[in-house]
Each structure stands twice: as C-alpha cells, then as structure tokens.
Amino acid sequence: MKTFSSLLLSLGLLLIHLGAQAQGVLKFDKELHDFGNVAEGTMATHEFRFKNTGTQPIIIANVQASCGCTTPDWTKTPVMPGKYGMVKAVYSSVGRPGVFNKTVTVTSNASTPSTVLSIKGNVLDKQQVKATLTPAQLAQSPRLTLDRTTHDFGKMEAGQQPSARFTVKNTGKQDLILSQISSTCNCVGYKNTPAPIRPGQSGVVELIYGQRQIGQMSDVVTISSNDMTGDTRLTLKASVVRDLNGTSMMKENGVAVPFK
Template identity: 50%
Template sequence: MKRNLYLLLLLCFIFVVGTANAQGELKFEKETHDFGTIAEGTQAAYEFKVKNVGNQPVIISAVQPSCGCTTPDWTKDPILPGKTGVIRAMYNSTGRPGPFHKSISVTSNAATPNQVLYIKGEVGPKDLKTSYTPEQKAMSPRLAVGSTSYNFGKLEKGQKAVAKFTVKNTGKQPLVIQGVKTACNCVSFQVSQPSLKPGQTATLELTYVPMMLKEQNEVVTIISNDIVMPDLKLTLKANVVESLASKNMLREGNQPVPFR
C-alpha cells in the first residue's frame, strides 16, 4: 500500500515538473538595430526575427513602442517550437531631426513574458548626400525594378490599396530597403525579403491610402543601401473619388479591390 502511494506521489511530481518545463521561449536574432543616418522624411523600417526555442507555441499578445513615431507590426499566429516570426518596426522621421533611440516592448506567453527591442539612428537633412569612391560604388548593392509606376485606376478617398513591384539586387553586396518617403505621408511599405543577396528578387508592396480627391500622382522615394541610387523614385497614380460606401459599413480586415 505504501509502495503504491510512493509511486503515485512520484508520478505526480514528474507530471508537475514536466508541465512546468513545457513552455515556449523567444530568442531574437538581434535586439537592437541601428539605422545609421537617414534623411528627414524617411519612414525607416526593420524586421526583428525571433525564434521559438522552447517546446510550446508562443503567442505575441502586444507590441508597444515608446512613442507614436514608431509603428509596430508582428506575427499574429502562434509561433510553433522551432519556427520563426517577425516584429516589424517603422520609424517616421518627419519633423524629428537629430539622434533617436526608441524602445519596443514585446509581451507574450513565453517563459520570459516581457522583452524589449531597440531602434536607433540619426535623422539628417532632407537632402542628405554622401560622397563615395568609384571602388565603393562598384561594390555597392543595386536596386532595380521592373516598372517605376503603378496605376490603381479609380479609388475611393481613404480606401487602402496595395501596389506590388518586383525588385532585384543587381549589385555585389546584400541589398536592404530601409524606408520610403512621400510628400503626403500616405504610403507605407513591406518587402517579402528584408535582405536581398546579389541576384535575388523580392516583392515590394506599397500600401496607399489616398486622402485627396481628383487625379493623384504620388511620388514614392525608396530609400536603400544602394549608394549609387539611394533614393529610387516610383509613382503611384489614381483617380480619387468620394467614398461610395455607407459610413456605417466596416471595411477593416478585407483587402479592397479598386473598381474601374
């Protein structure tokens, strides 16, 4: 009888210990990213890669930046053991000259539930220029696009629409698209590959939310580490009209289709 009781207690102990050790754990590839010096008006973005090195799924429940100048996005689906997710931080440098150092708090159900990431850099003049030697230019990454314009046709004012561009690194070093700059501050971006190896292609998505009526031609400057052409320009065209949808209709969560 006593032996059975001891075995039962031992099994309970093993179960409790095993349950306590069964937990996910997030490990970031890096916890601080330095943008270096960027031109004022640039929306600089970086994706922090994170891996679940634990043995249970991890859900990131909240990502909170230290100021409204930083817009976060993150993997919403559970990150399974051994799998990776991303936390994307976009810094709006408009009207913020000088150095910056911002924190991003990450909350999850991992063994370490609260973690902090950092972005830093310096915002220089709007017409920031740097001199490079011919040798440095020859070894530079190079940003190439198949087309430099996209016509949405007719869009409603405030409607979110996405233009996709195929980009390629034709240079000799890894290419990183660091941000976008527009006069309207109405365009954000996302790249399917945060870093492109020489010869590699990726999809650049520009999300456009028009706020002005009539014909619009928004010039989008793509900021990258291509030192030969660091500010490639793309054009988004649209005929913007008043919203035809009822004001009490919610359109969030669905990708609107531009109508012709």
C-alpha cells in the same frame, strides 16, 4: 508509507517541472538594431526575426511602442515549435532630426512573457543628407512637382473646413513619399494619408483648410517628403468672414444680398 509519500511528492514536482517546460520559447536573432544615419523624411524599417525554440506554439498578444513615432507590426498567427516569426518596427523620421533611441515591448504566451526590443539611430536633415550625396545619387532622388502652388478659396466662413485638391507628380527615379505637413497658421492638414507615388506617376492630394481668423488670409504650407532637393511650399488664400448668413448681409442697390 514515507517512501510512497516521497515518491508521490517527487512525481508531483516532476510533473510541475515538465508542465513548466511545456511552453514556447521566444528567441530573437537580436534585440537591438542600430539604423546608423537616416535621412529625414524616410520610414526607417527593421524586422526582428525570432524562433520558437520551445515545445508549444507561441502567440504574440501585443506589441507596444514607446512612442507614437514607431509603428509596430508582427506575426499574427501562432508560431509553431521550431518555426520563425517576426516583429517589425517602423520609425517615422519626419520632423525628427537628431539621435533617437526607442523601444518596442513584445507580449506573448512564451516562457518569458515580455521582451523589450530597441532601435536607435541618427536622423539627418535634408541639408545634411544633400551635402553627402554625389550628383549621381541626387539624380536618383524622387522629385515632387505640383500642378500649381496657390489656391484661393474665395469667401469662407470662419470655422468651416473647405478642401483643395492638388495634383502631385513624381518626376524622379524612386517612389515619392509625402510625410509631414506644416503651415504658418497650424490650420492645414491632409484629408487622407497620401499613398507613395511611383516614378513618372501622379497622385491627388487633398488638403483641409481650417482657418478661423477673420479677414484676408494667406497661409504658406510646407509639404515634406523624401525628395532630397528640399521641401515643397504652396499658398492657401481666403477671405474669411464671421458668418455667411443673415448677420453678414449687406445692402447692394437697395436689395439684401449675401456678403461677397
């Protein structure tokens, strides 16, 4: 009887062991990627490749970056035994000069349910990059050209968010990628995320102006991009009033008219 019980126990342990082994095994080619020096304004991108060396399909449930500056992507379909998949890490270097070291956590149904991948590098600002480029390399840079550098909204009410459309042309040799936008008032932003502009092509960029201060306003806006010759600046102007309706009426020739 003891022999039979021992046999059942051994068989049970074997089945548990085999069940534990019947899982996908997620094996990455490497778990750390060093970008080295990265030019500010570029999107540093790396694909971590992995193989399922187990006996069951692997499904990646989620990929979480350690900061909002890193945007992950991954293979969404089940990765069968013996097949390959990928996890992509995209680091936005816009406005982030200096050394970076970020992680991406991969969660799956593999035998090891959580794997941490790392990316690192050093973002060089445009002046640093420009100093290292030869004239021939600089000539290959994208070039951002605006149809105009000033837009006047005229009279607007504080709190409104009018928009202005600018035509951007890429007169360079590589795709032009518009990135961070900044202003002296911290009140300007993109209405939509600009798409890359091919060499020789043009695109329309729409800026939203949310100035709340009262008076004659003139705000300088800086558009960053991967144009190695420098950032691009434009000026937004407006005469901002508190209220364009009844409280801002004035008398003109004895007749009440909107303030203008």
